[in-house]
Amino acid sequence: MTIRAVTFDLFDTLVDLFVETTPKAEWGGRVVPRSVVDLHARVSRHVSLEPEDFLDHLRRVDRRFRNSHYAEGREVSSDLRFGALVERLGIDSPALREDLVATHMGALRGQVGLLAHHVDVVAELGRRARVAVCSNFSHSQTALSVLAESELDQHLHAIVISEDVGIRKPRREIFEAALEAVGAAPSETLHVGDNLEADVRGASELGLRTAWITRRIPDPDQALGDFQGPSPDWCIADLAELLDIVPPASSSVS
Known part of the structure; x- marks a missing residue:
């Protein structure tokens, strides 16, 4: 046909x-994508968090969506993901969610x-x-x-x-x-x-x-x-x- x-x-x-050439940085005793450091810096304007604590919060948000969305083939928008992170951290700031999305996506676009x-x-x-x-x-x-x-x-x-x-x-x-x-x-x-x-x-x-x-x-x-x-x-x-x-x-x- x-x-x-x-x-x-x-x-x-x-x-x-x-993704294999994503810029890296030494941070909190480990090597992480540079964008993670940038995300933490933006969150730190609102709340003080040690690097390991920030990573733990981010991992928990991602684990939650793996179980509730990805397992069923549903998409998790970046707005939803970072909105959930901001909510988990107890920060009342829609602007922060938008800033985190822009930071993450900006880093990704740099690798295209x-x-x-x-x-x-x-x-x-x-x-x-x-x-x-x-x-x-x-x-x-x-x-x-x-x-x-x-x-x-x-x-x-x-x-x-x-x-x-x-x-x-x-x-x-x-x-x-x-x-x-x-x-x-x-x-x-x-x-x-x-x-x-x-x-x-x-x-x-x-x-x-x-x-x-x-x-x-x-x-x-x-x-x-x-x-x-x-x-x-x-x-x-x-x-x-x-x-x-x-x-x-x-x-x-x-």
């Missing part, structure tokens, strides 16, 4: 997130990189099919900013982020939202992503075809061999390979 729509994961698919040819690939795919982002992420505005700064957004028909849907891949609801946004059936849609569980299993179980991008996977053969789920329809090392999978349309996509 003709591929009428292509949906993309965002991080480590359309753009790369280099784009391969230059990805824009050309997505632009060409947009002439062949309806193209959308379907991605897990806790802060939609940051995702939109990343897409805008890279100019990828100019070639997208829709952007579906888990914060807005409230549900994370591999649950079907977020894929269904993306399908509705592009107006395509599962059988005529290709989903592209780097995560075998979230992207390949989630999309396959709904009937989408899948392309697993391995560019950022250390050992693709090992990862695929260990995966107890449906095999991707295609394994690609570069997004440009999609141009051989999605043929030129006989007419323009409206």
Whole structure:
């Protein structure tokens, strides 16, 4: 069947997130991401906390949401996460929550990189099919900013982020939202992503075809061999390979 729509994961698919090069700092007798030190500094304007105590509060907030949200495939927005931290610390300051979100997301955006040819690939795919982002992420505005700064957004028909849907891949609801946004059936849609569980299993179980991008996977053969789920329809090392999978349309996509 003709591929009428292509949906993309965002991080480590359309753009790369280099968490391995996140700036680090020695703090409280340990090495932590520099952003953690910055978060603590902002909290310390309101309440005095030792580094270990701050980390403990943050871990407890994250553990709470792992049990209440992530276990069920629900998204935890950055606003909710840092709002819960501020509440746990007994601080009455919506502005602090916003500051913590901005600090955390600013650090993350600093680790994002784009391969230059990805824009050309997505632009060409947009002439062949309806193209959308379907991605897990806790802060939609940051995702939109990343897409805008890279100019990828100019070639997208829709952007579906888990914060807005409230549900994370591999649950079907977020894929269904993306399908509705592009107006395509599962059988005529290709989903592209780097995560075998979230992207390949989630999309396959709904009937989408899948392309697993391995560019950022250390050992693709090992990862695929260990995966107890449906095999991707295609394994690609570069997004440009999609141009051989999605043929030129006989007419323009409206």
